[in-house]
Amino acid sequence: MSTEGWEIVIGLEVHCELQTATKLFCGCRNAFGDEPNTNICPVCLGLPGSLPVLNVKAVEIAMSIGTALNCEVRPSLFHRKNYFYPDMPKDYQVSQYDEPINVQGWLELPEGERVGIERAHMEEDTGKTSHIGGGGRIHDADHALVDYNRAGVPLVEIVSAPDMRSAAQARRYVEELRAILVAVGASDGRMEEGSLRVDANVSVRRAGTYELGTRCEIKNLNSLRSLGRAIEHEADRQVSLLESGERVLQQTRHWDEESARTVALRSKEEAFDYRYFPEPDLVPLAPDPGWQAEVAARIPAMPAERRKKLVDLLGVGAPNDAQADQISTVVTLGLDRLVVAATGAGVEIGLALARSANEAAADPERAREVDPSAYAALLRMEQDGKLSATQAKAVLADLLQNGGHPADIARRKGFEALGADTVAAAVAQVIAAHPAEWERFRQGEDKLQGLFTGEVMKATKGKADGKVVAAELRRLRA
């Protein structure tokens, strides 16, 4: 199915679980993966007589998100959204409705396009239901178990304008938003744990026309991959309906990852009447300008700015695709300060980016904690030939795991850089052992350099510096 001749219009709703120590309205621990129903109290269980008290830290994070997304942060109200579901303790969700805390902002994608942010409002999460026994699905399970640990966890829902035009762009929006949420300390960014949950509103219209088509909301998008596939599938479905003269019905649809299709959950007519009204147990939330300024002052540099800094360090105009990917990775993971520290210590940007986007990025949590000066010193040792690349990677793994100083770690591991003479001797030995290959190499068969380097490494138990070996080989060939 082709969507040729059609324009896809996408708006996203992203739910972000806030990384607070406690829940939105009570003192229970906000933690993923604890024993079910251990982080609960009368308030988050909605027991009769209990009352909510707003978590100030959650408000500050919500304000940070709004500020980072260029929103107007404004006086706001909490409402009750009324509907029955067994994992919602009060049978209403405390949320913000017509007066949210953040409105009318925008997010700039790395390529420069702006996506409008309509609102970013606060609300509480629900519990989690597991259907057990029988077929294990909602309709054929023997029974359902509810875990209320998640009930009352603070969320911010970020609603974009319908400004995106392709699945790829939607993915880039979520990636950039995730980087921003991680940067302001709102989220750990883990989609697979449900820290970030995305719903997509998708409609299509003839290319060149302006009126919005009928949209469908797609739920259950647990990864960037699902998001992209679901949007593409949904756009195909809508285009094929319209091209065969049918109508798109306004529906909420569920993405089924296994069958790779969306399934209708409910239509507009079946939509819930949530009977929103102002939550009488909470007072209006009106952050004064002083508080707003204080929160804004604590917001760190945003990913776009940090990427730009790395591009400037590269100093070659536009980075190539590989470099752009490395830059994006280190910024998203919050490892760019390692790159900056390393280049500050005289390490070449290429090496700093490579080690940060690959080896350090493999263990991002520890890498974020590592002492940047120790990290820079290690890369400097590698660059100066005091450690081979293999050795440097081993020292880095140890450094991330245990901390300490790279020189001490290298010594402990018995990594001492081999002197140039020793390397030259080893090279000479290897050449002597492979006369035919050496002759071919001399005739210009460059790929044989790998063979010689490998043999030298074997002979020196990996202690030789690859760059020194290469230089020696080139010298002898000339």
Place this chain on the structure above:
Amino acid sequence: MSEDASAIAAAVRSGEASASEVLERHLSAIEQHDGELHAFLTVLADSAREEAREIDRRVAAGEDPGPLAGVPVALKDNLCTRGVPTTCASRILEGWCPPYDATVVRRLRAAGAVVVGKTNLDEFAMGSSTENSAFGPTRNPHDPGRVPGGSSGGSAAAVAAGLVPVALGSDTGGSIRQPAALCGVVGMKPTYGTVSRYGLVAFASSLDQIGPFASSVADAVALFEAIGGHDPCDSTSLERPASMSLGRLGDGVVGLRVGVVAELLDGVDPAVAKRVREAAEVLAAAGASVEECSIPEVAYALPAYYLLAPAEASSNLARYDGVRYGLRVDASSAEAMNGATRAKGFGPEVKRRIMLGTYALSAGYYDAYYGQAQKVRTLIIEAFKRAYENADVLLGATTPTTAFEIGSKVDDPLAMYLSDVCTVPSNLSGDPAITVPFGTDDLGLPVGVQVLAPALQETTMFQAATVVEDAAPPVPTPRIGADATDGGERAAGGERAAGGRGR
């Protein structure tokens, strides 16, 4: 017996009486009379005895057991008590024991009070007669054929009958003041926010307020002092106003401006209206300047209330879904189980209000009903503010009639709703109000006079109420209760305040 709380506390603190003796007298009064009265849903004899012994131990050890030392207190059964059934007089919560105490319960215990039991109410505090209790009605101690009022009818009847000196109730549209008036005791609704609602099972959150029942204004003040003040667990709770103090109760009303509100006398039974006018004369004679005034917006309070309160209730009561606690009627799906549980667990009045409230909040009707009612509420708040530019306190009837016969209004919800017509305005405005017994009607049934004050002006309100109380015509001894065998009439309120009543 019928002892003052203040007198009991003084005697227990000085070691003149023991908390245990005091408790036993009240437990035996409950034993003797509550079969007929049905004021209590749960009597906590064992834990009360333990609490009383602890007070006695502390007195013996020279510790300060608190200002309400050894005072037996009853709690409306919509106040959460840890490990003790809290039913809201509903089948849907039968057998549920909260894992925590309401803030007011903790504060009462901290003040040395002894919790003797949980009292009957209209289911979820919805009603004006206590006939909507799933566990049967409470009777009016003055006439067992009549209602005690409601919804806090159990607490009102228990205090009137002398089974406890003081009790707590909750007042959403008059549920403390109306039964207090019908039973001939003092009942007070504090300024919204001065008493924590944490642990009060919500009916209509923006209107609910916990307050005291007592046989004197002084005792009501003592109880209010013990339970009031800011609570970090209730976002709508306020700091305790600095001006409030027991010491100023007897300061009198010289120069005080009193407005007698025409709308709180319109349509009121002439015998009741007559008593209000007499109370106004009492205040004038004591040096207040008394004038008639009109607050026309008050006429719209009842219809606004019967949209706002059910709207909030429809949401507050959604949690009784059979999933986590209380009654569950099993069915094939979660939705069906929810429906079946609620159909069986709620009584007709609760269902009526849930339906009213759900309708008032529905898409397409919100603006016409809930939205409009909120606007009326704002008008009423502003109207009271204007009235208080010319008056320090306002005076009116508490109820349009005295106690009515059991069964006479149960089939006519609108007639029942009208029982709240004089009390509802203060809930909408959030201001404090108190009812003081002031003689009887021609049938010898108690009449209450209501004193209203601006938000946080409880001290002025108490001063005026004390003057009214001191000059109040007597209320006869209830037919059921601890004093019933004494015969004769109760002494006037002034003697009560001095602590010398009926002993």
